[in-house]
Amino acid sequence: MYTFSSKLKTFAFVLMVLGALGIGYSFFTAPKTVADAEKIIAAQDAHGGHGHAEHHAEGAPAHHEAHEAPAVAEAAHDTAVTAHDSVPGVADTAAAVTAEAPAAPGDAHANPAHEAHAEAGHEGHHAHAEAAHEDHDAHADHKEHVEHVFHQLQNKPWSALYVGLLFFLLISVGVLAFYAIQNAAQAGWSPVLFRVMEGITAYLIPGAVILLIFLALGVAGFHHVFIWMDKNVVAHDHIMQGKSGYLNGPFFLIRAAIFLGGWILYRQYSRKQSLAQDEATDNVSYKKSFKAAAGFLAFFIVTESMSSWDWIMSVDPHWYSTLFGWYVFASFFVSGITTIALITLYLKSKGYLEYVNTSHIHDLAKFMFGISVFWTYLWFSQFMLMWYADIPEEVVYFKMRIDNYTLPFFGMVAMNFVFPVLILINTDFKRLSWIIVMAGIVILLGHYIDFFNMIMPATVGEQWFIGAGEIGSVLFFLGLFILVVFTALTKSPLLAKRNPLIEESKHFHY
Numbered sequence: 376m377y378t379f380s381s382k383l384k385t386f387a388f389v390l391m392v393l394g395a396l397g398i399g400y401s402f403f404t405a406p407k408t409v410a411d412a413e414k415i416i417a418a419q420d421a422h423g424g425h426g427h428a429e430h431h432a433e434g435a436p437a438h439h440e441a442h443e444a445p446a447v448a449e450a451a452h453d454t455a456v457t458a459h460d461s462v463p464g465v466a467d468t469a470a471a472v473t474a475e476a477p478a479a480p481g482d483a484h485a486n487p488a489h490e491a492h493a494e495a496g497h498e499g500h501h502a503h504a505e506a507a508h509e510d511h512d513a514h515a516d517h518k519e520h521v522e523h524v525f526h527q528l529q530n531k532p533w534s535a536l537y538v539g540l541l542f543f544l545l546i547s548v549g550v551l552a553f554y555a556i557q558n559a560a561q562a563g564w565s566p567v568l569f570r571v572m573e574g575i576t577a578y579l580i581p582g583a584v585i586l587l588i589f590l591a592l593g594v595a596g597f598h599h600v601f602i603w604m605d606k607n608v609v610a611h612d613h614i615m616q617g618k619s620g621y622l623n624g625p626f627f628l629i630r631a632a633i634f635l636g637g638w639i640l641y642r643q644y645s646r647k648q649s650l651a652q653d654e655a656t657d658n659v660s661y662k663k664s665f666k667a668a669a670g671f672l673a674f675f676i677v678t679e680s681m682s683s684w685d686w687i688m689s690v691d692p693h694w695y696s697t698l699f700g701w702y703v704f705a706s707f708f709v710s711g712i713t714t715i716a717l718i719t720l721y722l723k724s725k726g727y728l729e730y731v732n733t734s735h736i737h738d739l740a741k742f743m744f745g746i747s748v749f750w751t752y753l754w755f756s757q758f759m760l761m762w763y764a765d766i767p768e769e770v771v772y773f774k775m776r777i778d779n780y781t782l783p784f785f786g787m788v789a790m791n792f793v794f795p796v797l798i799l800i801n802t803d804f805k806r807l808s809w810i811i812v813m814a815g816i817v818i819l820l821g822h823y824i825d826f827f828n829m830i831m832p833a834t835v836g837e838q839w840f841i842g843a844g845e846i847g848s849v850l851f852f853l854g855l856f857i858l859v860v861f862t863a864l865t866k867s868p869l870l871a872k873r874n875p876l877i878e879e880s881k882h883f884h885y
Contacts, residue, residue, distance in 0.1 A: 376865070376869070377727055377869055379861045379862060383861060388858070390850045391850070391851050391858070392854075393851075394846075394847045394850030394851025394853070394854060395847070397847020397850065398532065398843075398851060400844075400847070401532035401535060401847060404843075405528055405531065406525055406528050409522055409525045411525075415524070415528065416521060416524055524838060527835045527838040528835070529599070530598065530599055530600060531834075531844060534830055534834040534835055537589060538826050538827050539851065539852045540852060541586070541826060541830075542707075542710075542823050542852070543578065543856050544578070544583065544585075544586055545706075546575070546578075546710050547575055547577075547578040547579040548711070549707040549708040549711025549712070550575040550711040550714065550715060551572075551579060551638060551641070551711075552672070552675055552679075552704075552711070554569070554572040554573070554576065554668075555668040555671050555672050556672065557569070557572075558664050558665055558667075558668035559665065559668040559672055562876070563876045563883065564735065564738055564879075565880060566876050567730045567735065567871075568715060569649060569871045569874065570864070570869045570870065570871060571719050571728075571864070572715060573645075573649060573863070574718075574860050574863040575711070575715065575860050576642045576646075577859055577860060578855075578856050578860055579635075579638060579639055580642075583635040587632065590628060594628060601689060602615075603618070603689060614692065618692060622689055627685060630685060631682070631686075637671075638678075641671040645671075648663050648667070649664060649874075650867055652871065652873045653868070653871065653872055679700060679703075680699075680701070683699055683703040684699065687699075687826075687830065690830055690833040691832075691833040693771075694768045694769075702754065705746055706791075706825050706826070707822070708746055709747055709749075709791075709818060710819055712739060712743055712746065713815040713819055714819070716739040716743065716815055717812060717816075718860070719731060719739070720736065720808050720812060724808075728869055728870075730880070730881040732883070734885040736805070736806060736808070736811060737806050738885065740806075741805060743795060747791060747795040747796065748792070750791060750792070751788070751792040754788065754792075757769075758773060761774075779839075780828055780831070783824050783827060787821050787824040787828060790818070790821030794818075794821075795814055795818055798813070798814045
């Protein structure tokens with residue numbers, strides 16, 4: 376029986392406290408008014424940033440020229456008048472011409488000098504009007520830009536919280552799917568790891584509750600992570616109006632409750648049957664677990680894709696991808712398997728899991744390697760459409776990330792593909808604990824950045840940076856994850872002793 380060490384428990388609490396402070400600080404420092412946002416923009420322009428200084432500078436020349444235009448017009452008018460008064464012979468010549476040529480009725484002032492003066496005055500008046508119009512447009516553009524940045528900065532702490540929340544929740548969902556696959560396939564190598572998987576999936580319950588609260592707050596208007604929840608925006612957007620039958624608050628929450636409820640139901644049922652099998656004299660509970668796993672996978676393959684559309688893809692309601700569900704699945708599936716490997720190695724190092732050997736670790740590492748390659752295939756399949764299909768929505772989606780999220784966008788590809796492939800392609804390396812730990816940490820960080828790239832560009836745009844909110848969110852949910860998972864591991868023996876395949880798993884060698 377595993378005992379949750381006081382040091383690890385204290386560590387989890389410290390992470391949660393530090394994380395809560397970081398999250399609180401990010402909300403406290405978010406702008407409360409448009410004036411606050413304007414001050415932040417001014418500071419960013421002075422110190423540089425992720426494109427906002429450049430964007431603001433692009434509008435500055437027009438704004439500056441609009442202010443200068445009245446002065447330019449006045450100077451042109453004065454020049455024309457001066458020319459009329461001071462150029463030698465102009466007035467005399469005009470008078471002579473007027474004397475020789477009888478003026479037409481109503482044309483008493485139609486001499487060249489007066490025409491020049493009138494024309495200059497007309498042009499000056501026109502320049503005044505045009506300058507005023509440009510000044511008004513520039514002011515309106517600036518105001519719109521400031522309001523846009525204000526909403527993005529207000530979204531930032533919510534978005535940071537959402538990325539951390541979703542990432543750790545989906546790790547437990549990925550482990551649940553892997554656990555179901557092992558049961559449905561009647562795999563002989565993995566039963567010694569079942570209790571580790573069951574412990575990790577325990578996080579699904581608190582994670583689901585927090586997610587439902589977050590989504591409900593969005594529907595209630597407390598945050599604007601999902602732009603389609605804003606009725607004022609939808610009223611002027613035909614694309615969102617066309618999707619309103621699916622993307623609406625009540626139906627959104629109902630779907631989330633069905634997805635999470637179904638996953639939790641399977642987790643609780645499979646856990647119950649697993650523990651019952653330990654005390655049974657037959658294999659009835661094992662057979663129930665097998666049937667439940669097969670049914671759950673049929674339910675999961677549909678609900679996982681739909682949840683990806685709802686919780687992630689809908690933050691970009693103009694963009695869509697037919698393989699997005701698979702892409703998100705690959706990301707959290709490999710993260711879940713990596714988490715199984717890391718926790719297994721930790722427990723093994725503490726003297727638990729005596730039947731786990733290097734062959735089990737080798738197989739987990741093979742999954743880490745294989746799903747990393749699969750994730751890359753799906754990533755490239757989406758990415759290449761920007762050129763291959765020339766779909767405008769694809770171009771906008773990826774151009775935003777390439778231009779403004781260059782380092783995290785391409786960095787995650789290196790962390791999620793290049794590094795795992797180079798490290799884990801070697802069979803011997805798959806048996807070395809320190810290699811698995813190093814590769815696992817990089818994979819988890821890489822897929823956190825993957826979720827960051829999926830959410831942040833749509834919700835905060837160019838106003839992104841890794842700050843207190845992002846770090847605090849990761850620390851808080853990591854601490855909660857450790858606390859829940861390792862508490863669950865203390866509730867039952869770490870070996871599923873009566874599983875029909877446990878002996879095969881104990882003596883598994885590759």
